[in-house]
Amino acid sequence: MNASEFRRRGKEMVDYVADYLEGIEGRQVFPDVDPGYLRPLIPTTAPQEPETFEAIIEDIEKIIMPGVTHWHSPYFFAYFPTASSYPAMLADMLCGAIGCIGFSWAASPACTELETVMMDWLGKMLQLPEAFLAGEAGEGGGVIQGTASEATLVALLAARTKVTRHLQAASPELMQAAIMEKLVAYASDQVVATLGTTSCCSFDNLLEVGPICHEEGLWLHVDAAYAGSAFICPEFRHLLNGVEFADSFNFNPHKWLLVNFDCSAMWVKKRTDLTGAFRLDPVYLRHSHQDSGLITDYRHWQLPLGRRFRSLKMWFVFRMYGVKGLQAYIRKHVQLSHAFEALVRQDTRFEICAEVILGLVCFRLKGSNKLNEALLESINSAKKIHLVPCSLRDRFVLRFAICSRTVELAHVQLAWEHIQEMAATVLRAQGEEKAEIKN
Amino acid sequence: MNASEFRRRGKEMVDYVADYLEGIEGRQVFPDVDPGYLRPLIPTTAPQEPETFEAIIEDIEKIIMPGVTHWHSPYFFAYFPTASSYPAMLADMLCGAIGCIGFSWAASPACTELETVMMDWLGKMLQLPEAFLAGEAGEGGGVIQGTASEATLVALLAARTKVTRHLQAASPELMQAAIMEKLVAYASDQVVATLGTTSCCSFDNLLEVGPICHEEGLWLHVDAAYAGSAFICPEFRHLLNGVEFADSFNFNPHKWLLVNFDCSAMWVKKRTDLTGAFRLDPVYLRHSHQDSGLITDYRHWQLPLGRRFRSLKMWFVFRMYGVKGLQAYIRKHVQLSHAFEALVRQDTRFEICAEVILGLVCFRLKGSNKLNEALLESINSAKKIHLVPCSLRDRFVLRFAICSRTVELAHVQLAWEHIQEMAATVLRAQGEEKAEIKN
Numbered sequence: 001m002n003a004s005e006f007r008r009r010g011k012e013m014v015d016y017v018a019d020y021l022e023g024i025e026g027r028q029v030f031p032d033v034d035p036g037y038l039r040p041l042i043p044t045t046a047p048q049e050p051e052t053f054e055a056i057i058e059d060i061e062k063i064i065m066p067g068v069t070h071w072h073s074p075y076f077f078a079y080f081p082t083a084s085s086y087p088a089m090l091a092d093m094l095c096g097a098i099g100c101i102g103f104s105w106a107a108s109p110a111c112t113e114l115e116t117v118m119m120d121w122l123g124k125m126l127q128l129p130e131a132f133l134a135g136e137a138g139e140g141g142g143v144i145q146g147t148a149s150e151a152t153l154v155a156l157l158a159a160r161t162k163v164t165r166h167l168q169a170a171s172p173e174l175m176q177a178a179i180m181e182k183l184v185a186y187a188s189d190q191v192v193a194t195l196g197t198t199s200c201c202s203f204d205n206l207l208e209v210g211p212i213c214h215e216e217g218l219w220l221h222v223d224a225a226y227a228g229s230a231f232i233c234p235e236f237r238h239l240l241n242g243v244e245f246a247d248s249f250n251f252n253p254h255k256w257l258l259v260n261f262d263c264s265a266m267w268v269k270k271r272t273d274l275t276g277a278f279r280l281d282p283v284y285l286r287h288s289h290q291d292s293g294l295i296t297d298y299r300h301w302q303l304p305l306g307r308r309f310r311s312l313k314m315w316f317v318f319r320m321y322g323v324k325g326l327q328a329y330i331r332k333h334v335q336l337s338h339a340f341e342a343l344v345r346q347d348t349r350f351e352i353c354a355e356v357i358l359g360l361v362c363f364r365l366k367g368s369n370k371l372n373e374a375l376l377e378s379i380n381s382a383k384k385i386h387l388v389p390c391s392l393r394d395r396f397v398l399r400f401a402i403c404s405r406t407v408e409l410a411h412v413q414l415a416w417e418h419i420q421e422m423a424a425t426v427l428r429a430q431g432e433e434k435a436e437i438k439n
Numbered sequence: 440m441n442a443s444e445f446r447r448r449g450k451e452m453v454d455y456v457a458d459y460l461e462g463i464e465g466r467q468v469f470p471d472v473d474p475g476y477l478r479p480l481i482p483t484t485a486p487q488e489p490e491t492f493e494a495i496i497e498d499i500e501k502i503i504m505p506g507v508t509h510w511h512s513p514y515f516f517a518y519f520p521t522a523s524s525y526p527a528m529l530a531d532m533l534c535g536a537i538g539c540i541g542f543s544w545a546a547s548p549a550c551t552e553l554e555t556v557m558m559d560w561l562g563k564m565l566q567l568p569e570a571f572l573a574g575e576a577g578e579g580g581g582v583i584q585g586t587a588s589e590a591t592l593v594a595l596l597a598a599r600t601k602v603t604r605h606l607q608a609a610s611p612e613l614m615q616a617a618i619m620e621k622l623v624a625y626a627s628d629q630v631v632a633t634l635g636t637t638s639c640c641s642f643d644n645l646l647e648v649g650p651i652c653h654e655e656g657l658w659l660h661v662d663a664a665y666a667g668s669a670f671i672c673p674e675f676r677h678l679l680n681g682v683e684f685a686d687s688f689n690f691n692p693h694k695w696l697l698v699n700f701d702c703s704a705m706w707v708k709k710r711t712d713l714t715g716a717f718r719l720d721p722v723y724l725r726h727s728h729q730d731s732g733l734i735t736d737y738r739h740w741q742l743p744l745g746r747r748f749r750s751l752k753m754w755f756v757f758r759m760y761g762v763k764g765l766q767a768y769i770r771k772h773v774q775l776s777h778a779f780e781a782l783v784r785q786d787t788r789f790e791i792c793a794e795v796i797l798g799l800v801c802f803r804l805k806g807s808n809k810l811n812e813a814l815l816e817s818i819n820s821a822k823k824i825h826l827v828p829c830s831l832r833d834r835f836v837l838r839f840a841i842c843s844r845t846v847e848l849a850h851v852q853l854a855w856e857h858i859q860e861m862a863a864t865v866l867r868a869q870g871e872e873k874a875e876i877k878n
Contacts, residue, residue, distance in 0.1 A: 001524070001525040001526055001759060002525075003457040003460060003461045003525075004457075005525070006453070006456075006457050006525040006528070006529075007453060007454060007457045009525070009529055010450075010453035010456070010457070010525075010528070010529060010532070011449075011450045011453050013529050013532045013533065014445070014446060014449030014450050014453060014532070015446060016533070016536075017445075017449070017532055017533065017535075017536040018442040018443075018445050018446045018449070020536050020537075021442060021536060022442045031548055031549075033548050033549075034728075035544060035548070035728050035734040036552070036575070036734075037548065037552065038548070038549060038552035038553060038556060039552065039555075039556055039575065042556060044559075044563075045560060045563050045564075046560040046561075046563070046564055046757040046758070046761070046762050047757070047758060047761050047762065048761055048762050048763050049761045049763060049764075050758070050759055050760055050761040050763075050764050051758040051759060051761070053529075053759065055758070056754070056755060056758055056759065060533065063549075064537075064549045064553065064751075065549075066549075067547070067548040067549030067550075067552060068537055068539060068547055068548075068549050068550075069539055069545065069546055069547040069548070070539075071537075071538055071539045071540065071547070072538055079540070079546070079723065082538060082539075082540050082745075083538075084535075084536075084538045085440070086440040086441075086442075086444070086445040086448070086449075087440055088535075089445070089449070089532070089535045089536065090445075090448055090449060090452050090492075092531065092532075092535050093449070093452045093453070093456055093528070093531075093532060094452065094455070094456065094499065096456075096523075096527075096528045096531050096699055097455075097456040097459055097460060097523075097528065098459075098503075098507055098510075099510055099511055099521060099522075099523045099699060099700065100507060100508055100509075100510045100521075101510065101518070101521050101700060105474060106508065107508055107518070108506070108507055108508040108510070109470055109472050109474070109476065109477070109506040109507075109508070110470075110472075110477060110502075110503045110504075110505075110506030110507050111506075111507075113475070113476065113477035113478065113506060114477060114503065116478075117477060117478055117481060120483075121484060121485040122485075124483075124484050124485070125484075125485055136475075136478065146585060146743055146745075147743035147744060147745045148744075149742055149743040149744050149745075150742065150743055153742065198721070198723060199721070199722075199723065254745075260535055260538060261538065261540060261745060261747055262745065262747065282637070282638070282829070282830075283638075283827075283828055283829050283830040283835075284518065284637060284638065284827045284828060284829045284838060285827075288816075289473075289474050295474040295475075303588055303589065303592065303742075304585055304586035304588040304589055305586060305587075305588050306521075306585075306586045306588075306693075306700060306701060308700055308701065312503075315495070316495060318485040318486070319485070319486060319489070319490040319494070319495055320440060320489055320490060320492065320495065321489055322485070322486050322487055322488045322489040322490070323485050323486070323487050324487050324488060324489075325489050377727075388722075388723045388724075389722055389723060390721070390722050390723045391721075391722040396722075399723060
């Protein structure tokens with residue numbers, strides 16, 4: 001495919017993408033396929049000769065779409081949101097074209113420098129303490145990781161390296177293994193200090209945990225993967241209070257801040273804690289500027305060597321929405337979750353299982369776990385909406401997460417009516433079962 | 440931005456991308472900027488109000504492009520290639536629009552199933568032993584990791600878990616730390632068994648290493664990050680001989696197989712070795728099919744939880760190039776590296792420092808490291824072409840890697856003439872210096 005065919009096919013793809021997203025409400029949110037559906041639909045080996053683009057684009061509706069769970073449907077209320085916005089998609093096209101691998105400053109200076117500045121922009125939007133910002137001469141700074149798992153692993157490894165070196169310096173006779181035996185990682189029952197857990201969006205109190213970590217010389221990593229985006233709104237910022245005690249902090253703009261996956265934002269107060277743990281300097285990656293204080297070689301901040309130009313997505317999204325637009329987006333989702341909460345509370349057959357703080361409502365039918373499992377099963381089998389459950393103190397609970405960029409009050413109301421219908425059926429079946437046992 | 444504006448802006452971006460790649464030869468391959476160039480060019484905080492798309496697109500040429508190292512310029516011969524093709528870019532647009540997170544089968548069945556089948560396609564293209572393929576009931580199979588670093592880390596952790604469980608079963612009294620002390624990882628001087636090292640593209644002999652690992656019960660992981668793509672050509676396949684002794688194998692289609700970053704292909708013979716090490720099953724990720732033998736939950740095969748629909752890129756590229764097209768692409772690069780090698784060998788001032796097997800030529804001026812450092816410095820300062828060095832047995836060596844999809848013999852010849860000119864200047868300077876010392 002040459003540039004001129006790409007111009008034509010690329011524009012067709014732009015239209016396909018716009019059609020898909022404009023029409024997503026009309027697609028069944030969860031697919032009908034059974035495991036193994038796809039293999040028989042395509043050849044067992046790659047073709048020897050090139051195929052046409054038409055053949056491929058036809059197969060998208062025939063083979064791919066029937067097996068897609070539509071995460072951006074306004075009837076998708078499962079897991080947590082994953083970001084999707086047009087500005088981020090435009091930036092991703094540019095990122096793909098530049099196609100640089102930004103492992104060092106020299107490998108593409110713009111890739112590194114825009115990332116540092118965008119992480120400062122975002123840090124300021126969250127009102128992070130100054131110590132986390134790179135600025136022009138700061139000791140801290142931000143980095144884009146692929147996922148919160150990577151950010152947490154990086155924090156754990158950096159913490160381990162730091163404490164191991166500290167112990168070895170204090171007691172040079174200690175063996176590596178003996179030190180390993182002494183290391184302790186504390187975690188909450190949802191794992192690291194967490195702001196906005198996946199199950200029920202609960203919050204650890206950093207103002208309690210933070211000072212203890214500080215006194216005891218423990219590395220404090222704070223993960224706010226989902227909830228972090230909300231902290232750009234002043235009315236939710238208090239949930240982040242205590243972050244000043246943390247050594248590292250991360251959250252995922254790719255969840256709730258309209259920056260398409262992957263983009264997990266991580267900050268540290270001392271960049272040398274990361275670069276000390278992950279430093280990798282073979283000759284072919286050295287460059288003349290690397291000992292300058294002004295530059296950053298992000299390969300020392302992460303596990304992989306390679307990295308894309310992901311800050312372009314942040315730059316496009318922040319500029320095209322503006323801070324106010326992003327705040328309005330968060331607020332709309334929180335309002336919708338409270339609207340759903342109000343609907344649930346009006347129906348005495350149901351109960352709310354955790355305080356609704358952001359965009360997640362945990363609810364259930366008053367009654368047994370079995371009853372609620374049956375309710376979820378009937379909802380997800382009907383495939384009009386899609387939900388997933390969680391377990392809270394051994395109770396089976398349904399999660400209703402506001403996810404889609406295009407979800408409106410009308411979708412939430414329709415979803416609730418549908419849940420009520422399903423509940424009525426499940427309760428009726430339970431009643432009949434009980435009556436049968438009685439007879 | 441709504442769908443209709445996206446249609447307009449998306450098409451503009453398609454043209455921008457095509458213009459950029461068509462005109463890339465005219466851009467200076469390495470940028471002129473100094474560290475810290477970008478920060479003063481943009482505001483210190485994100486805008487409160489939305490900006491227009493025009494403002495952003497203007498800034499791309501003003502702020503971003505002056506700081507880009509153009510990896511896809513035909514004058515870029517540094518590091519190793521990073522893949523770029525139009526079909527992969529089209530697939531990435533679709534991937535961004537679907538925007539699913541494929542951590543489980545249910546999270547988007549097509550995302551999981553296409554990946555399994557594409558990894559089988561690719562495995563067959565490489566003539567991998569049957570044991571590495573998933574097929575319909577195989578014990579092995581493939582997974583797309585982000586990078587070779589992640590694949591290697593996954594292999595190491597899986598190997599550690601396997602041997603730890605084995606030792607604990609044999610000697611239940613052993614403490615975790617005592618077991619950790621006993622673990623040994625062997626590596627070559629370029630690290631894991633490696634086919635095609637970064638420095639000089641050398642190859643470990645798997646037919647020697649493999650049987651020993653097999654006898655001693657050692658996990659053998661083989662990394663062919665760059666070279667792996669070449670194994671789709673029958674004439675290079677022998678370099679992979681011995682992979683039948685490996686437990687896991689990976690290479691990066693995102694380097695040399697026209698599938699844009701990130702796409703690191705990893706296969707294992709026993710998928711349970713991975714799923715046993717990384718299993719993660721909270722209630723909100725469970726689904727009704729998960730205990731079926733037919734389905735795959737890829738979150739158990741990797742470190743992160745989230746994953747994009749990356750197999751679309753493989754599907755588009757394999758179909759639009761065909762196996763023959765991909766083979767032709769590899770062969771062209773190898774021919775170009777041999778053409779460069781021949782040019783170097785004709786000039787007696789130079790020497791070739793490692794056997795040229797694939798697309799990399801390691802060469803230097805006969806003489807001191809200092810002389811070669813000066814040569815590289817003068818080449819990279821002139822910025823007509825871009826190279827990086829390596830160190831081979833303490834000798835400073837220049838690497839000439841065939842990288843760009845659009846590089847032709849004429850570019851290689853121009854590059855060589857330029858290197859010769861630079862060499863003449865450097866040698867003249869050295870001669871004058873010596874004469875001065877003599878006087």
